Amino acid sequence: MTTDALDAYPSTPRQVEPASRPAQRLSAAIETGRQRVVISALIFTVAFAGIGLRLVDLMAFGSDADSALATHALSATAPVTDRADLRDRNGLVLATTLPSVSLYADPKMVLDPIEASLRLAKTLPGLDSDKLLADLSSERRFVWLKRGLTPSQQYEVNRLGIPGLAFQNEDRRYYPAGALTSHTIGFTNIDAQGISGLEKSLDTRLENGESVQLSLDLRLQEMVRDELQSTIATFHAQGGNALVMDVNTGEVLAMVSLPDFNPYEPGGPSEESMFNRNTLGVYEPGSTFKIFNTAMALESGTSTLTSMYDEGPIHVGRFTIHNFRGDPQSGMLSVYEIFRLSLNTGSVHMEEAAGVDRQKEFLTRLGLTKPAPIDLPEVGAPMVPHPWSKVSGMTIAYGHGMAVSPLSLVTAVSAIVNGGVLHQPTLFKRDPSQPVPGTRVISPELSRTMRMLMRAVVTGGTATKAEVPGYFVGGKTGTADKAAKGGYNRRARVTDFVGVFPIYAPKYIVMTMLDDPQPIKGTYGFASAGWNSAPLGGRIIARMGPLLGLQPADPKDPAILQALSPPSSAVAASLQASAGSED
Structure with a gap:
């Protein structure tokens, strides 16, 4: 090899990267990710803490309509003790309690009260469209629209897709014999409290879940x-x-x-x-x-x-x-x-x-x-x-x-x-x-x-x-x-x-x-x-x-x-x- 050929190579040896360098970079990336997760978690924690404090404030200290709305929303899932049955002497049911739903609204969430009242009145003919409009246009945050809907009525209201409407699960009193025993059995109000007849005189017993068998024979009646x-x-x-x-x-x-x-x-x-x-x-x-x-x-x-x-x-x-x-x-x-x-x-x-x-x-x-x-x-x-x-x-x-x-x-x-x-x-x-x-x-x-x-x-x-x-x-x-x-x-x-x-x-x-x-x-x-x-x-x-x-x-x-x-x-x-x- 000539002298010129040797002069073409560097006179100092080449720098070779150490084998531990890739591991160090991976560790740094993981640490960065961990920091981001911690920061995100802190942000979510602060956010949920704020929401929690607001809910506590609404339920414990609130005095406006928002408090009532929250209370009603929570009560929708609260357990309810069923009012007991009244039966005739042969065991036939004369009064019983079955699940039901009621329709309410948050008027501030209803985008167009006029259209909503007209559509609701058409779907639920028993409602007064003028009263509906007044309720849906009010400044309140909670109004009852109809208690005790049938399943088909609930379905039809759901189909309307009107914002601001919601349902609350309730229990409702049913009388399979209808008017046949009306004077004796009586009836309850919408909150299942006895108003007349045996429903009133036996109110405490029925509320405590005590089923009562009567002397009446529905066949004779x-x-x-x-x-x-x-x-x-x-x-x-x-x-x-x-x-x-x-x-x-x-x-x-x-x-x-x-x-x-x-x-x-x-x-x-x-x-x-x-x-x-x-x-x-x-x-x-x-x-x-x-x-x-x-x-x-x-x-x-x-x-x-x-x-x-x-x-x-x-x-x-x-x-x-x-x-x-x-x-x-x-x-x-x-x-x-x-x-x-x-x-x-x-x-x-x-x-x-x-x-x-x-x-x-x-x-x-x-x-x-x-x-x-x-x-x-x-x-x-x-x-x-x-x-x-x-x-x-x-x-x-x-x-x-x-x-x-x-x-x-x-x-x-x-x-x-x-x-x-x-x-x-x-x-x-x-x-x-x-x-x-x-x-x-x-x-x-x-x-x-x-x-x-x-x-x-x-x-x-x-x-x-x-x-x-x-x-x-x-x-x-x-x-x-x-x-x-x-x-x-x-x-x-x-x-x-x-x-x-x-x-x-x-x-x-x-x-x-x-x-x-x-x-x-x-x-x-x-x-x-x-x-x-x-x-x-x-x-x-x-x-x-x-x-x-x-x-x-x-x-x-x-x-x-x-x-x-x-x-x-x-x-x-x-x-x-x-x-x-x-x-």
Whole structure:
């Protein structure tokens, strides 16, 4: 190699990069990334801390509308204790709680209140578009728009895509039977607080999750309502009511008052529809009160079944008491005939023989001078005369001058026919293994006599249209002029019927009442109870007997005939002679 060639190479050796240099660069990059992550985390921590502090401020210290909005938003997911069910005696649901949603808005987030209100009003026709516009244009941060939406309504609102609208999960009370049990079950407000009926009286128990089984039989309730509604329409009555009770337990099996109402919209078409005629209404029942007058007279010993009384008119001052047209207006008739034919004047003579004090004590013993002891807030107090004068006693003898609720009347009649024991009425199903509390008010012998008399009313008296073959119905009719300012409206009436079956071994009592029924072509100008309330009672009995598994009995069964015979052979002979001469 030449000298020139050697001079071409550097005289100093080449610098070679150490092997550790790439690792150092990688470490530096990782450190830089770590610093950036830490900085980012600090930024997010500060941001969320600020949001958290703002939420605490809103919930704990806020006093503006934003606080209310936050509270409502949080409550949407808060757990809610379900209000317990109400069920009928067979376990069918009458009132229950189901999940629901409600629609609210933050007006400040609604971009176009006019368009939003128009679209919402079209989607939810029940809403007032003017009110919607006012709500959505307000300065508030929270307004309710509609409570208790159906799933389909929620879907349709969601489809609108309107900013500022939101839903809140809630519980809502549902009534599967609707208006069928409205007066008894009652209803709650939008916040599930009891407002009327059992919903109100059982509010605490239901709120605590205690399910309650009632004495009502929904099958009977529907059937009774059907028959009552049809009869009201036939006789053009203003309204009516009906009751079915177990005479041996006091359990109310059906209780219908018409007109009724929709528990989801209790405001309804009229206040009258909210009125429970069975418990809150008090009426002068007319001749059904003769059941008590006759029992009182027989118990006192001042009258017997064969005691005779003059049926001529009774003059009291400027007033005259007389019998219904077509009934005997003179002559002597026995207590048996007076009851069978429902004669006013004979009933007054029986009361006069016993005295006012005995009458007052007897009716008080039967619970007729106090409100009915039932678990409902809507209970009317009876109208009792003050003072209880001689004239009061005379008119009460045939069902005028004293007003009681239908429930009180049914409870008292049950005691008269069931062997003489007064049971407190109840809307709760009794435990069949437990004894039924009760108070003896009359003797078993007197109870048997009254059953025989009530059977005679159906077989040959004023309630023949209530007879149902095989069920041995016993009963009593009543027709009373409606009370009016300063006296009575002679052109308006209340008719009622009390029927017990089977009367030889009573199980059930049926009470029907019509408010001002009108005569129709088939009643020959009559509108008294024997033409409307009594047939209604018979139709209810004919349908409920098979429904409850009660088989018709043989009308010639010796045991049944013996149970319905008068208490002694001497009385029997006298009564047969009396009945024969009358027929």
